Amino acid sequence: ASVSKNLPAGILQCMNDQYFTVTYINEGFISLFGYSKEEIKEKFQNRYIDLVLPEDHIAVRHWFNEQLSLGSTQELEYRVKTKDGRTVWILDKSKRVVGEDGNEYLNCVLTDITQIKQSQEELRLTMERYRIIQDQTNDIIFEGDIESGEVKFSNNWKNKFGYEPISGNIFTQIKKLSHIFPDDIPALQKIMQKVIKGVPYAEAELRIAGAEGKDNSQKFLLPRQGIDWSGRLLRETAQKQRDEEDTGDIDA
Numbered sequence: 001a002s003v004s005k006n007l008p009a010g011i012l013q014c015m016n017d018q019y020f021t022v023t024y025i026n027e028g029f030i031s032l033f034g035y036s037k038e039e040i041k042e043k044f045q046n047r048y049i050d051l052v053l054p055e056d057h058i059a060v061r062h063w064f065n066e067q068l069s070l071g072s073t074q075e076l077e078y079r080v081k082t083k084d085g086r087t088v089w090i091l092d093k094s095k096r097v098v099g100e101d102g103n104e105y106l107n108c109v110l111t112d113i114t115q116i117k118q119s120q121e122e123l124r125l126t127m128e129r130y131r132i133i134q135d136q137t138n139d140i141i142f143e144g145d146i147e148s149g150e151v152k153f154s155n156n157w158k159n160k161f162g163y164e165p166i167s168g169n170i171f172t173q174i175k176k177l178s179h180i181f182p183d184d185i186p187a188l189q190k191i192m193q194k195v196i197k198g199v200p201y202a203e204a205e206l207r208i209a210g211a212e213g214k215d216n217s218q219k220f221l222l223p224r225q226g227i228d229w230s231g232r233l234l235r236e237t238a239q240k241q242r243d244e245e246d247t248g249d250i251d252a
Contacts, residue, residue: 010110012048015103016096019047023105032112034083053079053087077113089117144170161210181207
């Protein structure tokens with residue numbers, strides 16, 4: 001008991017019944033949720049399930065029963081409402097044991113993972129916004145790892161060119177890229193080497209074959225961000241620029 005008091009987590013022992021009836025809590029448990037032993041008894045009748053957010057009751061009971069049927073230990077994530085009104089995410093690592101009285105008990109280590117959950121949700125929202133931007137733009141967004149050479153392109157590549165983009169290590173495959181006009185590959189290699197050496201931004205015009213074999217002139221924008229790169233392929237209107245120049249000559 002003296003050791004468990006110093007753990008940066010809550011320790012709970014409860015009966016393996018429908019209420020997860022509390023038989024022991026440590027100081028970490030009290031710090032985690034704000035309730036004293038007396039309050040757990042008087043306010044909740046020692047029913048741990050009543051601390052759990054009502055929306056998670058069914059899931060908690062289901063997962064406890066399902067996972068414990070597969071073995072004596074399990075991990076579960078759920079939400080608990082604290083005394084001060086906060087909702088905290090709990091990682092519950094439990095082990096089922098049989099007491100001297102013949103009853104089943106759960107020995108649980110409870111860890112507050114609220115910040116981790118919040119970070120995961122922020123990342124999910126960021127990725128969702130990123131996906132929306134990708135879907136709404138006509139440009140092709142790409143990103144890669146400079147050290148491994150791994151590169152990924154947005155779905156717009158297939159939408160624009162009619163086939164799947166290169167995947168995997170671009171350094172080992174660059175000379176085999178049949179969809180890039182051969183005369184333009186050195187320009188791509190050059191800007192990649194610039195970025196690898198620390199140049200913050202580089203660009204080149206490349207001709208990329210469409211599904212019908214027609215070359216589409218693209219501007220390859222490659223900014224460096226730490227050990228990663230990310231950027232865009234823009235539909236470069238080389239022909240449009242020439243048309244505009246011709247129009248300008250006529251107007252003149």
